[in-house]
Amino acid sequence: MTVQTRRQFLAASAGLVIGVALPIRARAQSGAAAALGDGTLAEGSFAPNAFVRVAPDNTITVFCKHIEFGQGPYTGLATLVAEEMDADWSQMRVEAAPADDELYKNLAFGIQGTGGSTAMANSWMQMRQAGAAARAMLVAAAAERWGSDAATLTVSAGTVSDGSNSATFGELAEAAAAQDVPVEPAVKNPSEFTLIGTDRPKVDSRSKSDGTAMFTMDVYRDGMETVVVRRPRVIGATVASFDDAAALEVPGVTAVRQIPQGVAVYATSTAAALKGREALSVEWDYTDAETRSSEEIFAAFSEAARSPGLEAEKVGDSAGAIAAAETVHEAEFLFPFLAHAPLEPLDAVLELKDGKAEIWMGAQFPGADKGAVTQVLGLEPADVTMNVMLAGGSFGRRAQPTAHIGVEIASIAKAAGRDGAWKLVWTREDDLTGAYYRPITVHRMRGGIAADGSIVGWEDRVVNQSIMAGTPFDQGGADPTSFEGSTNMPYALPNLTVDWVKQELPVAPLWWRSVGHTHTAYATEVFLDELLEKAGKDPVQGRLDLLKDEAGRDRAVLERVAEMAGWDGTKVRGDRAYGVALHESFQSYVAQIVEISDAGGLPRVHKVWCAIDCGIAVNPNVIRAQIEGGIGYGLGTALYNELTLGEGGEVQQLNFDTYRMLRINEMPEVEVAIIDSDADPTGVGEPGTPPIAPAVANAWRALTGSSPRRLPFARAGV
Amino acid sequence: MATFTVNGKDVTLEVPDDTPLLWALRDDLRLTGTKFGCGIAQCGACTVMVDGMPRRSCVTPIGTLDGASVETIEGIEGPEVEAVQAAWVGIDVPQCGWCQSGQVMSAVGLLRMNPAPTDEDIDNAMAGNVCRCATYVRIRQAIHDAADMLEG
Amino acid sequence: MKKWLMIAALAATPALAQDAELRAVGDFDDIEGEEVRSVALFEEMLKVIEHPRCLNCHPVNGGPTQGDDMTPHMPPVVRGDADFGAPGMFCTTCHGTQNVAFVTGDGSIPGHEPWALAPVSMGWQGLSGAEICAQLKDPERNGDRDLAELHEHMAEDGLVGWGWHPGDGRTPVPGTQEAFGEIVQAWIDTGAACPG
Known part of the structure; x- marks a missing residue:
């Protein structure tokens, strides 16, 4: 298995040519037919590749290789296909592609997977080519039928015409299946786009407003049992012994294992x-448990921050520059464990019958979970089917290189020792105490300002666990997800050192919406804001002056957001204060300005202005939604959330009463501007999240004199 | 053994009286539109109507429902429901969708009592419904849109 | 490797500063002077009145508080026109006719029929004992109750009585409602004097 890291992919993406892997003859009904089984294709349907199926009833079904949990790939990938097919939007349907690491691999990962805000970026050419291939074959079928020259035919709203004849895609489906598959079909010039770049209604809004959308927890099988698992409150603890006598007396309980x-x-x-x-x-x-409290862990991390780590980025001589600086500024930033807390807790359904297993779950790496089930149950891969379900949120939680949910549901089936069906349900308590957290992180920062106010030295030492270590994505050496965003800043700093001190804990870490940027954006953008303030500079102009020449996209979003917010350098106006932050993540550039007030010792955020450059805006409606949601997600976390380990290592937050979610009365107004671009599309699921916390902290400092050195703002919970 | 109606149909369930309505709806009646999010009435994903009023089904034992009328997202009807769902779809409120049955229930409950809510009224009625995707900007707008539809 | 075992501890309910017990009426017999005795009885009543179980739903203006540390109610709720929450989220959206134990973990959600805030006029939070005492006796503010009706409320009202049976995860008010009723009666019988 070849696995590319996101970073490698992004580095290579400028020159990446993505072909649609298709057999030469469409008669093979390639891809979808193979993956879905012969029985699932309706008579007379046309499946030119693994992603598109045109049925005689004139519907076009797109098989989405990415899981849908609100970030919009069902709509987005269908838009790409519809655009290139010149289909009518109303005829588009979307289904989850089954698990298949070859057919449905994320071109950024090398396996099927959703994460790193790559769904649109890696599908951009692939889905367009899939649509273009389908269109070419439908046109060829029409030309054959009418004896016309294919080059003279036109396609509009799902209908092919030669001026005197016309036929719908559905009418041409069967004949199209017999046409040659173009290997590298031409795609449209962006100037020809009619769907891409316009607001598309989402394909799943209706079913998610009337209760009919089916999620994993909604799956019921004949004779199915529900299984819940008693887990330790101390992470890494294992069962020493148990007494199940009372449990077995509960009516309805059939077994304890x-x-x-x-x-x-x-x-x-x-x-x-x-x-x-x-x-x-x-x-x-x-x-083998983590029995230290989080306070002890923080103390150990702070201590570790006193010694140099692995070099992540170095420019000039930061130590010398800071030693010679007129003003030296230092700060230590502490970031807690965070749980993703998707609103649908983790779950899975497995049915085992006659040596064959079928799984239903919202897996971000379905091949990994399918593989885990195959292995634990000792089955042949061909005997295991994975249905990728809609998931009630994830934010990274369901992207499991360890496949621990696949392992768990398979272990449940194995321990039952018989054929049957089981639904594993995690409660919120399981979710919050179940580790896979955004790891505790400490940033130790030093900066030097010269007499003329210029920032002459910058040091950022990051102390945390490696998320990649031990996963298939592990490249050895420094793990970029630990410090991404601290490195490759858009600012021209003549002397800069970023290093990383790796820590190992029994508490499993995981990527959490925006991964390393969750803390690097805060540390860098708050610290920079403080340096600019000490140098007597305006936070917007000061940043603009610092931007590298090549940071044009950063510059554009910052200038745009300043214009939107009417920024004139006023940081406090009456009881309102304003703060700014700029941060690129997943190749999308985001600047935010916030308006806040002091609500009883905590920031109340009234308004957020946000400018984003995410390349071609495939669906501005979805981009705005992801920015709104990303801001709310990041804001609630910055204000309220920390997973703490108490004495002995016991997790102290068990449910939403102590791990507080942002609520509607705390949600700011959000105004989003999307920068016009002809660059290939980049991520929108995560990049809205990183800037909100530092923007709020910078506004808070304007109001109160200091930005928090430790998150969340509400340290004592609520 | 409690007897009550669900979406207009009489229901008698052979399960213990302390069974939360949420799990009775899902496991026994296979009405899966009502969702589990926290189990402690903190998130609102499990909101249904009991005798016409929003109610968190995760903390409602069926033994307390004798003679009650329960409506779920699968069966609820009326102009407010149509307006709310049309408004939800109209501006694409849902992201992951897990909380939205509960959000729709609470919004319907609000509009039935207050056909022209202010932002503050909306906050007061909807603060018990968590949306982890933070679709709140659109929830607020959609409730206003639904109110406009009902008026129009 | 050192191997050790530990039994998972259940979250203990925090102990309150107040005495856990309510003194019996007879314990006040030795106090000289009826008014002094009456004041002492009232101060004993305050062990109940000022207990978080009671104070949490006797706020002086907005919504209720919760817990022994009396933090703002979560989810956020407002009083509403009928002391019963906002249209769309009344108290009964979450609070049923009885306490309901959570099925996913420890604790419970309190409930009783009816379940509502005390009116603003009967708000107690932040008031001194003397202020509460004056308010209790003021028909303009106590729901137009005379002392006999006040006793009935304290000694027999079901929602008041909930304070002694607040459900898993909450500290009950001290004593019993019956014993509390006797103290209230003794306070009334001794002239219902208020602290100075």
Whole structure:
């Protein structure tokens, strides 16, 4: 398996040529037919490749290789296909592609996967070519039928015409299936786009407004049991012993089994399973557990920040420059463990029958989870089917290189020791205590300002765990996801050192919406803002003056957001204060300005202006939605969220009463501007999140004199 | 054993009285539009109507529902429901969608009592419904849009 | 490698500063002077009145508080025109007719029929004992109750009585409602004097 890191992919993407891997003859009904099984293609359907199916009823189904959990790939990828086919939007349908690491690989990863805000970027040419191929074959079929020259035919709203004859795609589907598949079909020039670049309604809004959308937890199979697992409150603890007598007396509980993840309670209903779990008595073995408190971990990280780490970026001589500086500024920023807390807790359904397994789950790496089930149950890969379901949020949580949910549901089936069907349900308590957190991170920053106010030295030492270590994405050496954003800043700093001190903990880390940028944007943009303030400079103009010549896209979003907010250098106006932040992530450039006030010791954010450059805006409607949501997600977290380990390592936040979600009364007004661009599209799921916390912290400093050195703002919870 | 109606149909369930309505709806009646998010009435994903008023089904034992009328996202009807769902679709409120059945229920509950809510009214009625995707900007707008439709 | 075992500790309910017990009426017999005795009885009543179980739903203006540390109610709720929440999210959106234990973990959501805030006029939070005492006796502010009706409210009202049976995860008010009723009666019988 060849695996590229996101970074490698992005570095190479400018010259990347993505072909649609197609067999030469379409009669093979390539891709979809192979992946979906012969039985799923309706008679007379046309499946030119693994991504598009045209049915005689004139519907076009796009098989989306990316999981849909709100970030919009169903709509976005369908838009690309519809654009190149010249289809009518109303005839488009979308289904989840099944798990297939070859056919449906993320071209950025080399395996099927969703993450790193890559869905649109890696699908951009692939889906357009898939649509263009389908269009060419439909046109060829029409030309054959009418004896016309294919080059003279026109296609509009899903209908092919030669001036005197016309036929819908549906009418041409069967004949199109017999046409040659163009290997590298020509795609449109962007000036010809009619769908791309306009607001598209989302294909899943109706089913998500009337309760009909089907998620993993909504799957029920005949004879299915619900399983909940008693897990340790101390991360890494294992079962020493347990007493299941009381649990087994609960009506509906059918079995209790020890599995690697804890003690599983099997029941005929969710309520019975939960009641059975409450009745369990478990003793834990803490040998391999993290028994330190988060305060102890922070202290150890701060200590580790005193010694140099692996060099991540170096320009000039920062130590010398800071030593010679007129003013030296230092800061240490502390970032807590964070849980993703998708609103649909983790879950999975597995049915095992006669040596074949079928799985339903919202997996971001479906091949990994399918592989885990195959391995744990000792099955042949061909006997395992994975249905990728809609997921009720993820924010990175379901992107599991460890496939721990696949392992867990398979372990449940294995421990049952029989054929059957099981639904694994995590409760919110399981979710918050279940690790895979955004890792605790410490940034130790030093900066030097010369007498003329210029920033002459910059040092940023990052201390945290490696997310990539031990995963297929591990490249060895420094893990860029630990410090991405601290490196490659858009600012021209003549003397700069960024280094990384790797820490190892028994608490599994994971990418959390925007990964390393969750903390690097805060540390760099707050610290820079403080340096500019000490140098007597305006936060907007000061940044613009510092931008490298090649940072034109950063410059454009910053200038645009300043214009939107009417920025005139006023940081405090009455009881309102204003702050700015600029941060690129996933090759999208985002600047935000916030308006806040002091609501009883916490910032109340009234308004956020945001400018983004994410290349060609495929669907501005979805981009605005992702920015709105990304801001809300980042704001709630900055204000309220920390997962803390108490004495002995016990996780202290069990549910939303102590791990508080942002609510509607706290949501600011959000105004989004999308920069016109002809660059290939880049991510929008994550880049809206990083700038909000530093922008708020900078406004807070304008109002109160200081920005928090440790997040969240509400340290004591609520 | 409690007897009540769900979406207009009589229901008698052979499950313990302390079973939360949420799980009875999902596991026993296979009405899966009502969602589980926290289990402690903090997120609102499980909101249904009980006797016409929004109610968190995760903390409602079915034993307390004798004679009650329960409506879920699958069965709820009326002009407010149509307006809210049309407004939701109209500006693409949902992202992941997990919370939205509950959001729709609460919005309908609000509009039935207050056909022209202010932003503050919306905040007060909807603050119990968490949206982890933070679709709140659009939820607020969609409720105003629905109110306009109902008036128009 | 050192191997050690630990039994997972249940979250303990924080102990309150107040005495856990309510003194019996007879304990006040020794106090000389009826008014002094009456004031002492009222101060005993304050162990109940000023308990978070009672104060949380006797705010002086906006919405309720919760917990022994009396933090703002979460989710955020407002009083509303009927002391019953906002249209669309009344108290009964979450609070049922009885306490309901959570099925996913420890704790419970409180409930009772009815379940509502005390009116603004009966707000207690932040008031001194003397101020609460004056308010309790003022028909303009106490719901037009005379002392006998006040006793009935304190000694027999179901929602008041909930304070002694607040459900898993909440500290009950001290004593019993019956014992509290006796103290209230003794306070009334001794002239219902207020602290100075």
